[in-house]
Amino acid sequence: MNTNYGMEIVRATEIAALTAGRMQGLGDHDAILNTTRSAIIKTLNRIHIDGAVVNDRFHDREDIVNLPERIGQGGEKTDVMAIALEGYHNAADGRNNVTSFAAIAREGSIQSVPNLSMYKIVVGPEVGNVIDINQPPLVNVKRTARALRKYTENVTVCILNQARHYQLIREVRSCGARIKLIDEGEISGCLAAITGEKADIYMGYGFAPEGTMVAAALSCLGGYFEGKIFYENDRDKALAAEHGIKDFDKTFRAQDLIRSKEVAFAATGVTDGEFLEGVRFTSNGAVTSSFVARAETHTYRRLETRHFFDYKPVF
Template sequence: MERSLSMELVRVTEAAALASARWMGRGNKEAADQAATEAMRDVFDTVPMKGTVVIGEGEMDEAPMLYIGEKLGNGYGPRVDVAVDPLEGTNIVANGDWNALAVIAIADNGDLLHAPDMYMEKIAVGPDAVGKIDINAPVAENLKAVAKAKNKDIDDIVVAILKRKRHEKMIEEIRETGARIKLIQDGDVAAAINTAFDDTGVDILLGSGGAPEGVLAAVALKCLGGEIQGKLLPQNEEEAARCEKMGIGDITRVLKMEDLVGGDDAIFAATGVTDGELLKGVRYKGTAGTTQSVVMRAKSGTVRFIDGKHMLNKKPDLVIR
């Protein structure tokens, strides 16, 4: 892949963030998602790549924009797989909560898992705890291993987990160890990324969430030197059949980093829509908007934080062709 794609992808996530942040706290998650998707599509048309969406907004008949199998880019440049979530946290934006992101991940053609849209059990950690976790191990065992790897007492560990009824038993197990918990309403991609940055205060992500989000998180953690493991959780025969159709034969196996994102290169870009532990959300003043983004590349290990100021009167459609 061309290294210049890193900055091109930031342009895409910035546009999606600037468009969707207008809907923060207005209670309309569909409008926020549509704004992000349309802006992302417009800028993608200018990016020099031959991209195919492997994780997107659904099948072609379910999502008119950024659907699985759609071609992205201007038709020139490297052939890549694209995983995209124009607005990771639609409910977050609708409610004005924390950690909504506009997210893109790309890898060389064939290197991203074509994850079906279903639940996935996940465990994710940053670089300090790589090789120390096991998704099949008891919660207490994993937390003790992470605490030891990070040279912390277990009651200093912070676990991020989605606030869902299905997690009540796991939350109780975490509390029994003495570890602390950060309950999140939505947005487990941000929570997984946060495990790789000490300043966020998050040490480990546990629990189940969307499988496509698991692949997005895997690309970010590959770039950051972290680790995620996952297990697909089909809820019925139809979902199990879809796994087989997408080439996932053994749905009970543990999906490790190399299963979720293969090869030696990948790029991840995200722009904050609302404020989070890692990125600030969009700010508007007059005809200007400001953004904060992160972009990273696995091959080089480079991580860049980018503050952007956008003169919206000069590019009202968020792109200059």
Template sequence: MSDTREPKQFVVSDRNLALELVRVTEAAALASSHWTGRGKKNDADGAAVEAMRIAFDTVAIDGTVVIGEGEMDEAPMLYIGEKVGAGGPAMDIAVDPLEGTNLCAKDMPNAITVVALAEKGNFLHAPDVYMDKIVVGPNLPDGVVDLEASIENNLRNVARAKNKPIEDIVLCTLDRERHEELIAKTREAGARVRLLSDGDVAAAIAACMDNSQVDIYAGSGGAPEGVLAAAAVRCVEGQMQGRLLFEDDAQRERAQKMNPGKDPDRKLGLHDMAAGSVLFSATGVTSGTLLRGIRRLPTHAVTHSLVMRSKSGTVRFIEGHHNFSTKTWTPQ
């Protein structure tokens, strides 16, 4: 009788990889923190990209960037298709080295560094277009929200499922002109609205966390950020739906080429965006709803990170203390 159990070394590798990812997001956060509040978002982003790319050289994977900084001719590092890692299992990588470059530059809440891993072929290859999104947390009935339902119906369903008056339901969305109708209808339904200037990955995750006081995330934001959010939502067994939004036929054709045989206009379920075994890590750059920001002290820096695995459902918050005298990077 053959033994069909999963090899033990794969399980150990999977666990180790989850913790190795923290070092990658920590490196990017530490590098970008030098630019916090200095008003130079491009310098902050560049520092995060370079530090994250170098950190990946120590991770035991054969990785391919599928959500990254752009095409090869647009980005010198972490471009779509770039190979990273020190060798190991074939993995697809989704990154946002600094989500919220403006937030970092202005020292506003919720700037984070983000990485997600999935087994090869399990991330949606999302072009740089908008995605309509809706997210709720775990322990709710399947289908409690639907992207095609009105926001009023979705809010009522969430309130009923959570056994809360609709007046206590909080919807989070980006503060954008395109969301004026969504915001108005949410308030007309009696619910509250929390507006963000940037950072919809952190906001989508917050909708899945009990201590965030966010019940639902909705609205349109970047499609690459939607895939990163889906990876995190998978890890905590939340619910998410999305749909790519196109400005012209060229964008639609690009999405079709990136995902052959798939209807680019289809409604995307959570597993359409992030399937299989998924690992996720984020580190705070500035303090926000999800994570504390970097604290830079005379001799060391303190980081606060979140790391999750879909296989186990484990959510870890990790505080790291980084000694300037022994760290391989040099504080500026």
């Protein structure tokens, strides 16, 4: 891409986070999601791009504000992904690990995926490709421990706290590894594993569209990702085929989901989470914590931005 769009899309995630932050804990799940999605659409539409919006998990929901098929004021053709509010139930309930994400890449480089479950394993660059999604969790935890030169008991595994993961949790516990359970926010959990700050490995089921956002981040930061889409029936396979997926046993890696190094990634915390701190409101504005990364140069920035509403209201 001719422009580094990282600082453009982080403005969109900041506005989304500020919008969600004002509705945090009010208990209305749909309202906070719809309002935040409207905010990120408005901000992304200010960018001088001709962006094709891909992998919106809510595109077929009549009760949820739809992202447009194309976004921006015109210009360079790109692919755009936006998850205005990951963990919106947590946001509405006033709980942690809520984040806004966006990614932009060269046109045609982001793999379109169906809105189905995907089993993922994510590790940081120190671990590399020693993991194998087709191996039992016990094997992958022990391989991670060896790569990090840690005792297995000192490895932290991040897992979504869902009923489908009870067997996975039992297997991880059987080898003595530490577990960090999160209710929502799988992308933040994966980023924690990539950076190694709060986890060493992420594993478990989540959504396939979220997998592409993780792959965008990983393209910028390094690390290793494997994912397999879970198909319950022939209808799911037919849906995948509409997205150009023909190998239903395929193990997706980051380069399969993001087929270019021309990609930028941005995230802003809404509530304190595994990867970023949340919005802090002040007497005359707010403070946001964001992250911006670019794959072409493997550079990233952590931003603390102070917003003064008295000078330029953002709402």
